[in-house]
Amino acid sequence: MQNSLLRVTLLALMSAVLLSGCHTRSYLPPDGQMAPSVAPPQELSAYSGSVSSSKIEMMHQSGREERLRKGWNEAAKWFAGDGTDYEVAIDVKKTDGKGGWTFVTYLLTLSLLPYVETNSYESTMELRSGDVVLFSNTDSFAVRESLSVYFPTALLFGAQGPGPLYSITSDQLNRHALALGQFIAESRGAYQAAVQGGTVATYRKYLADNPTSFFRMDALQQLAALAPDRQPLAFHRENLAIDERYARFIPPAHAVWFIGPEGMKVSDVLEKQAGEDIDLLASRIRAAGQPYKVFNDEEVAAMKEGGLKPALIAAMIDASAGQPSASSVAPAAAVPVAVQADPVPAQPADAAAAAPTAGDIAADCAKRLAAMQACDQIPSFGKNICKAQVRKTYDHLVCSVIQ
Secondary structure (H helix, E strand, O other): OOOHHHHHHHHHHHHHHOOEEEEEEEOOOOOOOOOOOOOOHHHHHHHHEEEEEEEEEOOOOOHHHHHHHHHHHHHHOOOOOOOEEEEEEEEEEEEEEEOOOOHHHHHHHHOOOOEEEEEEEEEEEEEEEEEEEEEEEEEEEEEEEEEEEHHHHHHHEOOOOOOHHHHHHHHHHHHHHHHHHEEEEHHHHHHHHOOOOOOOOHHHHHHOOOOOOOOOHHHHHHHHOOOOOOOHHHHHHHHHHHHHHHHOOOOOHHHHHHHOOHHHHHHHHHOOOOOHHHHHHHHHHHHHHOOOOOHHHHHHHHHHHHOOOOOHHHHHHHHHOOOOOOOHOHHHHHHHHHHHHHOOOOOHHHHOOOOOOOHHHHHHHHHHHHOOOOOOOOHHHHHHHHHHHHHHHHOOOHHHOOO
């Protein structure tokens, strides 16, 4: 009985050793040699982007897949930073596998002859802008894997460690970057010829005629640079109707028109004031409590010049600062001190030097937080300017620490 148990144990140990021996791997480029290192297309470095790798069928082991995903994530360095202007999508699938029969000889010879299998794959890279695929490239490669235990024969067929995995992503990214660069170079001439006039009409026509062009983002940026200084709202609205991503390039001086909650942005309120009682519209803005921002002098002047009523601008500022509407204020006895205070309370002459109370600081911090949240709704060029103004307006040290 003991001898039988010993035999079973030894057989199990031998099987475990045979199945977990020296493992090597080698990367086989499609043409037998590594692609040269190439710089990513310069045009991408002016925009934001991200990398996704939704499907990677590599050697059926998640640990190796994660290393490959990390390698392909290097494509994020092609962009100025993380964002949504572009997306690089990587897809890797297995297409063939050969050599599985060598596992039989591997067992029969106690790994004198290694187990050697060669798997073929395809990697596809897509460059996307939103839901539109601008470019796609597919490349093939193979990976040879070898296994042995008692004899170092597997070392004749590859190398141990993660080196081959890094070679896969490095070589494939170089090949995809080279193909993308060639595509951009080939389409650049047609783009430059189409917008040669440099007018609003030429850029709008190009955008209308080329919905999947790589140079669409550049055309939107150039179009935004042609915005008129006076009455620019209609100009920007027409361009937003062509492509919503135009909002990313609206100049900071004009971005104020597109601040606010959906359906009640500054430009929407401008339209509504023509057919609605001003006091009623102002009350709706305050009651909604949806933040806009703390507008600076230049922005207030621009809104007034555009025709927006001062009472509505004041309502937006109140909503951003968290001020309640007149109809929603509770009786004085039930309202906390911080809420009862006027936006700019009158103070005696000697009060300016007095230290702020905890209630004052809490009220300021609440206003600062609401204003910061409103700034986040501004297109990227104006966001930092907005936040700088908020910090200047509510500069108490405690607010900066707790928020």
